Amino acid sequence: MSNATAVPRAALPPDTPVITGWSAVSPYGIGREAFTAGVRAGAKTAVMADAAYGTLPSPEVCTVPGFDVQELLGKRGTAKMDRLTALTLVASDGLLRDADGEPAVTTDDLTGVVLGITMGSLENVTDFLRQSYTNERPFYVDAGRIPFGSLNHAAGATAIRHGLKGPNTTVAGGRAAGLLALNYARRLLGQGRATRYVAGSAEEFSAAHAWYEATAAQPGDPAPLLGEGCGLFLLEPAGTAGRPPLAAVLSIETRVDIDDDPCATADACARRALERAGVTADDVWAAVPSAAPSDAGRAEYEALAALVPAEALRRVPSMELLGDTSAAAASFQIAAVLSVAAADPDSRGRAALVTAVDRDGAVAAAVLRLLGEDA
């Protein structure tokens, strides 16, 4: 194993996108500290589902503990808010505001938002449709919930809450969504379309989501243990970053598994990402697969196990601990590697490989250079 020497920040080309902040609302709790502590402890998060969800295909869930929307966001405007938007707004507060609720990050008219999702708030959409089908007339529906049913509501609400006037985008990409969103932000930063980005991904747990996932599971697989949450990052070019970078985003590659061979596709995608980053597989300090409970997820693990050193795959606890967090997964994987790296000075200057696979064929891989949390 070669020990890569730490890359001084000054050595980064000024247009390299760097992560300068992150925040997570996760089954470990609300905020970055709760996430970091949970990941470092390798703690499980599965609990018996709240009875309010009604009958579920699997009794255990990995929901965000203590997530009371009105308590966290106030009563105004939240009565009909979908959970996905609420999770995203609370995560955005953690990223952009300090403990007193004051802005903690300088933003301007070119600060963009990109959020990765699966299908938005499935609960909101299914409840609305159910009303239309079952009520006395098809138009007897709760009109107040319509805005929350649009796919891009969470990203839009985040921009409005924080006054972010740059490009605002929602990327629907299932388990690859977090990396697709980061790639989108990286590209627009590179083109000068934005000066900094709030980028990440989110998924909500609901009964509708649970039944959907149970129905979509492969025959023979049990109903998956599902998680939820939102992970957000502040991404800026290294040359103009307002805060010390935690990691540089060296490359992001995407593929579609058209040959029904997720292992080969994940392998090709990860190899290409490493090649573009100028990193050899042996130099990978930590590799974090999505741990999706599907053939694609198992194939992804196999591909990484054959590619990177064994200790790299053990460095970060398995994402299984959070349940299948679907669109939020890849953002949690990055947050997890940052959490582990911050506690290990040996990580500084080393590379991390984060991969994602979706059962619909989307595959993505990102290579980060870990830069430490020095002031």
Added chain:
Amino acid sequence: MTTAAPERLTRIREIIAENIDVDLERLSDTALFIDELGADSLKLIDVLSALEMEYSIVIDMNELPKMVNVEATYEVAATAAGW
């Protein structure tokens, strides 16, 4: 009809408060939704559709501009329902 009116008014107040996002205590019968309580036309459509669902009635969209406060909204619902 007259005996049910106070209960209906109470329920309509609740529906309005929920849909225009104000506390019930602040919602007097004459306070103007848009000018005094910060509502917008989108929220008034929410009120209209919630009233339709609650009372199984149909309110013409042209009635929307008349729904300026609790009193006037009650009248619009009463006309549509034939109370």
